[in-house]
Amino acid sequence: MNNLKIVFFGTPDFSLDTLKYLHNSNHKLISVVSSADKKSGRGLKIKYSPVKNYCIQNQISLLQPENLKCIDFQNDLKNLKADLYVIVAFKFLPKEVWSIPKMGSINIHASLLPDLRGAAPINWSLIYGHNKTGLTSFFLDENIDTGDIILKTEVMISHSDNFKSLYNKLKLMSGSFLSATIEAIINKKKLLKQKNILKIDKAPKLNKENTRIKWNDTSLNIYNHIRGLTPFPGAWTEIKENSKKVIIYKTEISDFEKDGIAGSLSVRNKSLFVNTSDRLLKINELKIEGKKIIKGNDFINSIQGKKIILY
Structure with a gap:
């Protein structure tokens, strides 16, 4: 089974390179799932996400559920009969969704798991002063960023990198990394179990408190x-x-x-x-x-x- 039927889950710009890879690959991209449209700006106008714009431009089937636990949405997914779900920069999926495809659901996470589990791994890799980070592909399970690891790839962090430059480095790697990940799945590469390591840095969601500068620090x-x-x-x-x-x-x-x-x-x-x-x-x-x-x-x-x- 070299040509898989795939459903892609993603919304922001970071998802685009992986979506473009799937769209131009030998695999069959049968649908895309993206977040529901939101109003933004002073006029509260609806602004389409990068993923939705790409789907419209390329006439790709698009699902935008208000609720991932909606039975009708889940039935729509089941009717697609996908082999694999690919998730990049998307919200947490309930088991009722990620357990549907026969080959499972995989996520591309922007860190070297188990380090930097959480919502903002790129930001926190810099905040912690790490000298390297990367991408990790893994199968989804019932917890956040804890599933069996398929592949990892590293990138060095320079002293002059900021969030934007590191984000772009990882984004540009993501398409080829997904290609290697799917190849590894097809070839039934041995998976790596994530160990419960106590001393790992976490990457929690950014908020008003943890983005404030503490001038009494070094x-x-x-x-x-x-x-x-x-x-x-x-x-x-x-x-x-x-x-x-x-x-x-x-x-x-x-x-x-x-x-x-x-x-x-x-x-x-x-x-x-x-x-x-x-x-x-x-x-x-x-x-x-x-x-x-x-x-x-x-x-x-x-x-x-x-x-x-x-x-």
Whole structure:
């Protein structure tokens, strides 16, 4: 059985390369499942996802269930008689769905499992300061990111990588990685059981609290935190004097020792720095609430010598 009947599950841009591979492969892409349309923007207009746009452009059958536990939706899936489900950047599937195809359901996860199980593995690989990450393919089971592993592939993380650059590296690898994964399944490659390792880094969903910058941390940890959230969703802080939100996009670790309390700004050689627990961190790009992204030295001109503390 070299030509499989496959249903693909995905919604965001990260899913596109794997979807394109399936669409152009010898396998039969019989349908795509994507999230229901949502209204967004000031006018609350419906904006189609990248996956839906691709399906429309290429006349691919598309299902958009409001509820994955809907019996009618599950019956529609059963009637497709797929050999395999491929899931990339999609919500958690109930057993009633992932257990339908005879060969099972596989997921492509953007980390080297079991490390970085969770919703935001790319962000957290940078926040933790890892020097490598990758993609893992595995069969779905009843828990999150715990199923038997099919394949892994690694990519190195450079000191200058941020979320966007690492995201693009992994996205570009995903199509060929899925190809190798399906080949391994067809050839009945031996699977790797995930061990219950206690000391692994997790990748929880990003929220207001875990994206906030803690200035009493080390300059290296703060640097990693910021690049792991750049450009989206953005590492944020507030100006103590007026509670205005500030997103920091780009920093450099300096050789200057700290010269004030954590979070206080400092100017050296016409450049903007902020105090951390150990040294000064240079701020190259930032955005104040309601304004455009600016360079650090432009912010110096706007504060006109005032003492500013971020917290």
